[in-house]
Amino acid sequence: MSNKPSIQILPEELCNKIAAGEVVERPSSVVKELLENALDAGATEIVIELGGGGKTLIRITDNGCGMNHQDALLCFERHATSKIRKDDDLFALSTLGFRGEALASIASVSRMRLKTCNSLDGLGQHIQIEGGRIKKVERLGLPVGTIVEVKNLFFNLPARKKFLRKDQTELGHAADVVSKLALARPDVSFRLLHQDRLMLDLRHEKALPERLAALLGRSLLRDMLPVDQAMDETLRLSGLISRPDLNRSATSHIYTFINGRYIRDRVVQHAIMEGYRHLLMKGRYPVVALFLTLDPALVDVNVHPTKHEVRFREQGVVHDFIATTLQQVLKPSSWISQSQSNH
Ligand code: ADP
Numbered sequence: 001m002s003n004k005p006s007i008q009i010l011p012e013e014l015c016n017k018i019a020a021g022e023v024v025e026r027p028s029s030v031v032k033e034l035l036e037n038a039l040d041a042g043a044t045e046i047v048i049e050l051g052g053g054g055k056t057l058i059r060i061t062d063n064g065c066g067m068n069h070q071d072a073l074l075c076f077e078r079h080a081t082s083k084i085r086k087d088d089d090l091f092a093l094s095t096l097g098f099r100g101e102a103l104a105s106i107a108s109v110s111r112m113r114l115k116t117c118n119s120l121d122g123l124g125q126h127i128q129i130e131g132g133r134i135k136k137v138e139r140l141g142l143p144v145g146t147i148v149e150v151k152n153l154f155f156n157l158p159a160r161k162k163f164l165r166k167d168q169t170e171l172g173h174a175a176d177v178v179s180k181l182a183l184a185r186p187d188v189s190f191r192l193l194h195q196d197r198l199m200l201d202l203r204h205e206k207a208l209p210e211r212l213a214a215l216l217g218r219s220l221l222r223d224m225l226p227v228d229q230a231m232d233e234t235l236r237l238s239g240l241i242s243r244p245d246l247n248r249s250a251t252s253h254i255y256t257f258i259n260g261r262y263i264r265d266r267v268v269q270h271a272i273m274e275g276y277r278h279l280l281m282k283g284r285y286p287v288v289a290l291f292l293t294l295d296p297a298l299v300d301v302n303v304h305p306t307k308h309e310v311r312f313r314e315q316g317v318v319h320d321f322i323a324t325t326l327q328q329v330l331k332p333s334s335w336i337s338q339s340q341s342n343h
């Protein structure tokens, strides 16, 4: 047996494909990452165009700040980000992104085009990249903002591609991601098109109740109660929750956001159900869109690459605050009197 060293540092391209395995599960994961980038860039109007449920085409156009020539080339590098600089920034996050991995990962498993222009560069840039390799770079006149186009997702990862579902199923996942981000940011206009057909048009609903109504049905609003409670300057809960008689058989209409980020957290979910204790039958769940705002130093979002989970520094305090706030709002006296004054 030879005693030559057998450990090797993996090539960059392979590292990106491995990272893509964690972040890019299906077209909707690409939609999520690109939408988060558009929001972090300060976009107020975002258009999402899909083909084949996102399997053949994902194109996201934003009117955010755009990138200059150097940044446009750097953004495809792994761990390249404009959002954090040092350790401490991880505990004071004000952006949705910070890992600097999404574009590198997506580019390594697709054919991608980036068109972007900022307000200071005279010219914009158009970059084509395939399987992580830059194929073409040109400068051209473009409006300020960014267009990212992702074609043939997983063209070079056939094993992954096989797991993708029917167009309609993938479209459903992508629409779900758009809905969650659109709820998180009612101030931003979103449009979703599939094969040139308009699927979601959220250009005019600029407040949470209207957004929720546009996504889940107008009649629903009658049965929603407002929540707005602050424990102190560091902890606040706001949004809308359903009266107990409006309920669902699954948790899919429980939308929870922490510091503007859609999160599915066990502690938060448990606290919500605690708030509805004795008000719902077993196996029934409320309709909820709740926003928890807290000091970024008290919550760690760097738990999983998809950032769907968090860890609270003071889990018990957050749990009890949510549960008691909901119990208060759901006290029959508070909503019955409201409903009477509504009619
Ligand atoms: P992260 O979002 O974690 O920083 P990404 O790989 O998603 O990492 O993006 C890398 C960088 O590219 C971002 O930090 C940002 O500077 C830039 N970028 C990406 N998308 C956009 C966009 N739509 N508009 C402006 N800048 C963008």
Ligand code: MG
Pocket (backbone or CB within 6 Å): 033, 036, 037, 097, 098, 100, 102, 103
């Ligand atoms: Mg990002």
